[in-house]
Amino acid sequence: xxxxxxxxxxxxxxxxxxxxxxxxxxxxxxxxxxxxxxxxxxxxxxxxxxxxxxxxxxxxxxxxxxxxxxxxxxxxxxxxxxxxxxxxxxxxxxxxxxxxxxxxxxxxxxxxxxxxxxxxxxxxxxxxxxxxxxxxxxxxxxxxxxxxxxxxxxxxxxxxxxxxxxxxxxxxxxxxxxxxxxxxxxxxxxxxxxxxxxxxxxxxxxxxxxxxxxxxxxxxxxxxxxxxxxxxxxxxxxxxxxxxxxxxxxxxxxxxxxxxxxxxxxxxxxxxxxxxxxxxxxxxxxxxxxxxxxxxxxxxxxxxxxxxxxxxxxxxxxxxxxxxxxxxxxxxxxxxxxxxxxxxxxxxxxxxxxxxxxxxxxxxxxxxxxxxxxxxxxxxxxxxxxxxxxxxxxxxxxxxxxxxxxxxxxxxxxxxxxxxxxxxxxxxxxxxxxxxxxxxxxxxxxxxxxxxxxxxxxxxxxxxxxxxxxxxxxxxxxxxxxxxxxxxxxxxxxxxxxxxxxxxxxxxxxxxxxxxxxxxxxxxxxxxxxxxxxxxxxxxxxxxxxxxxxxxxxxxxxxxxxxxxxxxxxxxxxxxxxxxxxxxxxxxxxxxxxxxxxxxxxxxxxxxxxxxxxxxxxxxxxxxxxxxxxxxxxxxxxxxxxxxxxxxxxxxxxxxxxxxxxxxxxxxxxxxxxxxxxxxxxxxxxxxxxxxxxxxxxxxxxxxxxxxxxxxxxxxxxx
Amino acid sequence: xxxxxxxxxxxxxxxxxxxxxxxxxxxxxxxxxxxxxxxxxxxxxxxxxxxxxxxxxxxxxxxxxxxxxxxxxxxxxxxxxxxxxxxxxxxxxxxxxxxxxxxxxxxxxxxxxxxxxxxxxxxxxxxxxxxxxxxxxxxxxxxxxxxxxxxxxxxxxxxxxxxxxxxxxxxxxxxxxxxxxxxxxxxxxxxxxxxxxxxxxxxxxxxxxxxxxxxxxxxxxx
Numbered sequence: 001x002x003x004x005x006x007x008x009x010x011x012x013x014x015x016x017x018x019x020x021x022x023x024x025x026x027x028x029x030x031x032x033x034x035x036x037x038x039x040x041x042x043x044x045x046x047x048x049x050x051x052x053x054x055x056x057x058x059x060x061x062x063x064x065x066x067x068x069x070x071x072x073x074x075x076x077x078x079x080x081x082x083x084x085x086x087x088x089x090x091x092x093x094x095x096x097x098x099x100x101x102x103x104x105x106x107x108x109x110x111x112x113x114x115x116x117x118x119x120x121x122x123x124x125x126x127x128x129x130x131x132x133x134x135x136x137x138x139x140x141x142x143x144x145x146x147x148x149x150x151x152x153x154x155x156x157x158x159x160x161x162x163x164x165x166x167x168x169x170x171x172x173x174x175x176x177x178x179x180x181x182x183x184x185x186x187x188x189x190x191x192x193x194x195x196x197x198x199x200x201x202x203x204x205x206x207x208x209x210x211x212x213x214x215x216x217x218x219x220x221x222x223x224x225x226x227x228x229x230x231x232x233x234x235x236x237x238x239x240x241x242x243x244x245x246x247x248x249x250x251x252x253x254x255x256x257x258x259x260x261x262x263x264x265x266x267x268x269x270x271x272x273x274x275x276x277x278x279x280x281x282x283x284x285x286x287x288x289x290x291x292x293x294x295x296x297x298x299x300x301x302x303x304x305x306x307x308x309x310x311x312x313x314x315x316x317x318x319x320x321x322x323x324x325x326x327x328x329x330x331x332x333x334x335x336x337x338x339x340x341x342x343x344x345x346x347x348x349x350x351x352x353x354x355x356x357x358x359x360x361x362x363x364x365x366x367x368x369x370x371x372x373x374x375x376x377x378x379x380x381x382x383x384x385x386x387x388x389x390x391x392x393x394x395x396x397x398x399x400x401x402x403x404x405x406x407x408x409x410x411x412x413x414x415x416x417x418x419x420x421x422x423x424x425x426x427x428x429x430x431x432x433x434x435x436x437x438x439x440x441x442x443x444x445x446x447x448x449x450x451x452x453x454x455x456x457x458x459x460x461x462x463x464x465x466x467x468x469x470x471x472x473x474x475x476x477x478x479x480x481x482x483x484x485x486x487x488x489x490x491x492x493x494x495x496x497x498x499x500x501x502x503x504x505x506x507x508x509x510x511x512x513x514x515x516x517x518x519x520x521x522x523x524x525x526x527x528x529x530x531x532x533x534x535x536x537x538x539x540x541x542x543x544x545x546x547x548x549x550x551x552x553x554x555x556x557x558x559x560x561x562x563x564x565x566x567x568x569x570x571x572x573x574x575x576x577x578x579x580x581x582x583x584x585x586x587x588x589x590x591x592x593x594x595x596x597x598x599x600x601x602x603x604x605x606x607x608x609x610x611x612x613x614x615x616x617x618x619x620x621x622x623x624x625x626x627x628x629x630x631x632x633x634x635x636x637x638x639x640x641x642x643x644x645x646x647x648x649x650x651x652x653x654x655x656x657x658x659x660x661x662x663x664x665x666x667x668x669x670x671x672x673x674x675x676x677x678x679x680x681x682x683x684x685x686x687x688x689x690x691x692x693x694x695x696x697x698x699x700x701x702x703x704x705x706x707x708x709x710x711x712x713x714x715x716x717x718x719x
Numbered sequence: 720x721x722x723x724x725x726x727x728x729x730x731x732x733x734x735x736x737x738x739x740x741x742x743x744x745x746x747x748x749x750x751x752x753x754x755x756x757x758x759x760x761x762x763x764x765x766x767x768x769x770x771x772x773x774x775x776x777x778x779x780x781x782x783x784x785x786x787x788x789x790x791x792x793x794x795x796x797x798x799x800x801x802x803x804x805x806x807x808x809x810x811x812x813x814x815x816x817x818x819x820x821x822x823x824x825x826x827x828x829x830x831x832x833x834x835x836x837x838x839x840x841x842x843x844x845x846x847x848x849x850x851x852x853x854x855x856x857x858x859x860x861x862x863x864x865x866x867x868x869x870x871x872x873x874x875x876x877x878x879x880x881x882x883x884x885x886x887x888x889x890x891x892x893x894x895x896x897x898x899x900x901x902x903x904x905x906x907x908x909x910x911x912x913x914x915x916x917x918x919x920x921x922x923x924x925x926x927x928x929x930x931x932x933x934x935x936x937x938x939x940x941x
Binding site: 152153156158241242243244247250334335412415416417418420422424426427429438 | 729860862918923
C-alpha cells in the first residue's frame with residue numbers, strides 16, 4: 001500500500017503543531033514515515049502526554065505512609081493493612097461517550113477496569129461520575145440512556161459491583177458530556193505488577209482480543225475540540241466486549257500466579273504504541289515489534305492502523321521465556337490470543353517491522369520522556385461579584401423545587417441499571433453517600449465516593465477544588481471510614497485559553513491544599529482537556545474519587561433515623577447561599593462566591609464523628625441543597641417524617657462546609673453534646689425525626705407526597 | 720455434603736454461590752465448563768449467575784451446549800439436586816431441565832434491586848426451612864428475567880405445586896409473577912433472584928440463608 005506523503009495538512013490532522021513537527025525533525029534528523037508520524041501524534045497528544053498539565057500535576061501531594069505506588073503507573077496502590085492493598089484510578093471517556101454513548105461509556109468502564117487488573121488486582125468496586133447537558137436539550141435524553149446502558153452493559157457482565165457515582169445536568173455540558181469511570185481492586189501488597197520492562201531479549205507478548213481498525217486515532221480525537229463534523233468521528237470510538245474482558249481478567253490473574261510476567265501494561269489510548277513505549281521507557285530499553293505476528297480480525301491492516309488501533313480488551317507483557325508454555329496454556333484455557341510479537345532490545349529504539357519492511361525506527365525514550373511540555377499562559381480567575389440579596393422562600397416550596405429537579409431527585413432509575421451487589425460483598429448500597437464493600441474474607445471494608453460541585457469551581461477554582469476533596473472526605477467519614485487516598489479526574493475546556501488554564505491551576509491549588517490537610521494524597525488521576533464544542537467550554541469539573549478504610553465493618557455507620565430521634569448538625573451554619581443549589585434551581589441564578597472551606601474544621605469534625613461513632617445512628621454530610629435537602633433525604637430513606645426548627649432560607653438551604661447531619665436517640669445526643677463541648681466543636685440540635693410529615697419552620701407537607709415527587713422526578717424526564 | 724459449582728468463562732456469581740454453600744456446611748468444588756465429568760459423590764450442582772458465554776445468541780443457550788452440560792443432565796436424570804440462580808436458571812431452561820423461557824424484562828432495562836418474594840411451596844429440599852407463604856427480601860439483577868411458558872406448562876406448574884417463589888410485584892413482566900420453579904421430581908430449582916446475596920447479616924438481611932440451610936438439612940436427613 002502506498003503511504004500518504006507527509007504534508008502540512010496531514011501533520012495538522014494529526015493534532016501536531018508546526019513547532020512540534022520541527023521538534024520531530026530535530027529528533028530523528030529526517031522526515032518521518034506515515035507510521036512514525038502516527039506514533040508521534042499518539043504519544044504527544046494531550047491525552048497521552050499531559051503536556052499542558054504536567055507542570056501543575058507535579059505540585060500535588062502524592063506521598064504518605066499509606067501510599068505504595070503513586071501516580072505514573074496504571075493505577076495508584078494504597079496499603080490497607082494485613083499485607084493487602086487497594087488499587088484504584090478514575091479516568092474520563094468524555095469525547096467517545098458524546099459521539100457514541102453506549103460504546104463510549106462501556107469502553108470507559110472497560111479501560112479503567114484493565115488499568116486496575118493489569119496491576120494484579122481483582123476489581124471489587126466501580127463508580128461513575130456523569131455530567132450531562134440541560135435535561136431539556138434535545139440530545140440529553142439519548143446520551144443519558146446510552147451512557148447508563150453502556151456502563152451497566154459492561155460492568156454487569158464483567159462482574160464488578162457499581163456502588164456509587166454522580167449524575168448532574170447543566171447547560172454547559174450540552175455539547176460535551178462527561179463520563180468519568182472509577183474502579184478499585186484488591187491485591188496482595190507484595191504482588192503488584194508494574195509496567196517497566198526489564199532484561200534484554202525478553203519476549204514481548206500480545207494478550208487478549210484481536211486487533212481491528214476500531215479506535216484508530218482515538219486519543220488524538222480526544223485531544224481536540226468538537227465542531228459540527230462530530231458525526232464523522234464515530235469510527236474513532238472503540239467497541240467493547242465485556243465477556244472478553246472478564247476472560248482477560250481471569251487469565252491475567254492466573255498468569256500472574258505462574259511467575260511468567262516480568263511486566264505488563266494494558267493497551268488503552270493509542271493501543272500498541274503507547275503500551276510498548278511505556279514499558280520500554282520505564283525499563284530504559286528498546287522494543288522491537290513484528291506486526292505480522294499481531295493477531296488481527298481484519299484483512300490487510302497497515303502498520304499505521306495496527307500501531308494506532310484502540311481495539312479493546314488487549315494487554316502487552318514482557319514474558320519470562322522459561323515459563324512461556326505455562327503462560328500460553330492459561331490463555332488457551334480462556335480461549336484468548338497469546339502471541340509473541342517482539343522482544344526487548346538494548347538500544348534506545350522503537351523498531352516496527354511489517355511485511356519485511358521497517359515501518360518505524362525511532363529513539364524510544366524521545367517518544368515518552370521528552371514529549372513536549374508546556375507552561376501555558378494562565379490568568380487568575382477574577383473574584384466573583386458580591387451576591388445580590390436572595391429572597392426568602394417558603395421552605396417546602398424550595399425543597400419541592402430541588403427534589404423535582406433531575407439534579408437532586410432520587411437516581412434509582414440510573415443505579416438500578418447497574419449491578420451493585422455482584423461479588424456479594426457490598427454492605428452499603430448506592431443511593432445516599434458512599435458505597436461500602438467488604439474486603440472479601442475479612443471483616444475490613446472499603447468506602448468509595450466521587451464528588452465535585454462544578455458551580456463552585458467556576459466561581460472560585462481554589463475553594464471549589466478544596467471543596468471537592470472536603471466533600472469526599474465527609475462522605476467517607478459519614479459512613480465511619482478513615483479517608484485513605486484520592487484519584488482526580490480533571491475535566492476542563494481548552495487549555496490554550498488563559499482563563500481556562502487559570503481554572504485548572506486554581507483547582508489544582510485547592511485540591512493540593514485539601515489533600516495535604518486531610519491526609520488524602522493523590523495516587524492516580526487523569527486529565528481531560530479540550531472539553532469544548534464550538535468554543536463553548538464546560539464547567540470546570542475536577543472530579544474527586546476517594547477511598548476510605550473501615551478496619552472493622554462493625555464501625556460502619558449505616559443506620560437510618562427512627563421516630564423520636566433528634567436531628568443534630570455538627571459544624572457551623574452561617575447560611576452561605578452563593579452558588580447554592582437553591583439559587584440555581586429556584587432563582588436560576590449562578591452568582592456569588594463558592595462557600596469557603598476551613599480544612600482544619602473539616603479535619604476536626606471528621607475526627608469527632610469517627611471518635612464517637614457509637615452514639616451516631618445515622619449520619620450524612622451536608623453539601624449542596626444544605627440542611628433542608630439532607631434532612632429530607634435521610635427522612636425519606638427511613639420512611640419517617642422530620643421537623644426542622646429553622647424556617648429561614650439561609651439556615652435551611654445555605655451550603656456552609658464542614659457540616660454533618662446526625663440522627664440519634666435523646667440519650668446519645670446528650671452524650672454527643674457533652675463530647676462536643678469538650679472537643680470544642682459546634683454541635684446543635686436542629687429538629688427531630690418522627691411522624692409522617694416534613695415540617696420546616698411553619699411550613700409542612702406529607703412525607704409521602706414529597707417522597708413520590710423525589711422518587712418519580714428523574715424517570716418523569718428520562719424514562 | 721458435597722456441592723459442585725459450574726464455572727463458565729463468563730460466570731461472575733460462582734464464588735458468591737460457593738461461599739453460600741460453604742457457609743451452610745457444604746464442601747464445594749468448582750467445575751470448569753470444558754470438563755466432561757462431574758466429581759463423584761456429589762449431592763448438588765450449582766449453576767451460578769453471570770454471563771456464561773457473554774449472553775451471545777441467547778442467555779444460557781451456548782452454555783447448554785458446553786462440554787459439562789452432558790454431565791449436568793446425567794446428574795439430574797439420576798435424581799441429583801441442581802440449583803440454578805439467574806443465568807443459571809436461564810441455562811436450566813435452555814438445557815430443558817426446567818420448562819419455559821426467560822425473555823427480556825418487560826421494561827427493557829436491566830434491574831438490580833432487592834424485591835419481596837413469597838415462598839409458594841415448602842415441599843422441596845430448597846424451601847422446607849421457610850414458612851409457607853413467607854415473604855422474603857431477595858435481590859434481583861438481570862436483564863432477561865421475564866419468565867414465560869405456554870398455558871399447558873403453566874397449568875402443570877401450578878397444579879403440581881412447582882412454583883417455588885413468586886414476586887409480590889413482578890418487576891420484569893414474568894407470567895403469573897413467577898420468580899422460581901421446580902422440576903417434576905422437585906430436585907431441580909431455578910430462580911432469577913439471588914439468595915446468595917442476602918445470606919449474611921452484612922448483606923443487610925439473611926432471608927436467602929434458609930434456602931441453603933434447607934438444602935443441608937434435607938441432605939443430612941436424606
